Amino acid sequence: MLVGVLSDIHANRIALDAVLDDMPDVDAMVCAGDVVGYNPWPAECVDEMRSHDVPTVMGNHDRAVVTETGFGGNGMADAGVRYALDVLDDDRIEWLAGLPESRYCFDGRVRIVHGHPDDPNRYTYPSLFSARLLGEEDVLIMGHTHVQAHERFDEGIVLNPGSVGQPRDGEPTAAYALVDLEAMTVSERRVEYDIESVIEEIEAVGLPEATGARLRKGR
Structure with a gap:
């Protein structure tokens, strides 16, 4: 069984589209959280999942969107939450609210946490x-x-797919x-995407300039 593993999409539809276009035929996908935040397309990324x-x-x-708590000490993160609250309708927020903190998939063979x-x-x-x-x-x-890595032990595999x-x-x-899951192997993948288009949209919707600038450096 081949599983595509996503995490930390952070409302970046252009990056998500690039990943989904690059991904080979898989039997299933899973996501380790943070579908929203930071970037300009929270609704589109929720809809894709x-x-x-x-x-x-x-x-x-x-969780910050669901609880409307924000991130007082982090201006970029806080702005992303406030923007998501402005553009997400009740149905999408309800979907986020229903997400568990941990879940098992594929007959308990895979555990997903954030x-x-x-x-x-x-x-x-x-x-x-x-x-x-x-x-x-x-x-x-x-x-x-947001750091891609995996390690295989006798007991199993620990994996962070990195951030979309x-x-x-x-x-x-x-x-x-x-x-x-049959071979118990992991392939880490990276995909180029149009970062400048994301930055343009970040500026157009009034999100912090630094949110876009960091994308160029992967920091």
Whole structure:
């Protein structure tokens, strides 16, 4: 079974379209959260996940929209949440509100969380990957750091597919991964997309200039 793994789309429709166009035929897709936030297309990205019926968990930006709490200390993040609240209708916000913090898929073989198995807000960078993160699942999928990495242990695989819409590992291309559950292998993928068009739309809708500038550097 071949699974396409997404995370941290962050309302970047152009990057998401590029990833979906690049992705080979898969048996299923999953998403490790943060469908919305930062970028200008929260509604379109929610609709894409819903139209493909992608099993998705709640990221911290998704939660901030649902709870209308924002990010007081981070102007870019806070602006993205406020923008999403302005453009998302009740139906889309209800979908976000229904996302769980953790979910198992494919007969329990895959567990999806956003930050850490024990804490959805904890950043789990590749240096912290270990077999101790795994439970009964064969593959643990995490997001939140926007850093693409995976490691295989005797007990299974720990994977972060990276960020579709706002990479932070120094590589500006959109990130995703493919997991072959039969072979127990991971393919990390990167895709170029039209960053300048995203920046133009960020400026057009009044989101912070820095939100677009960071996309050029993958930071």
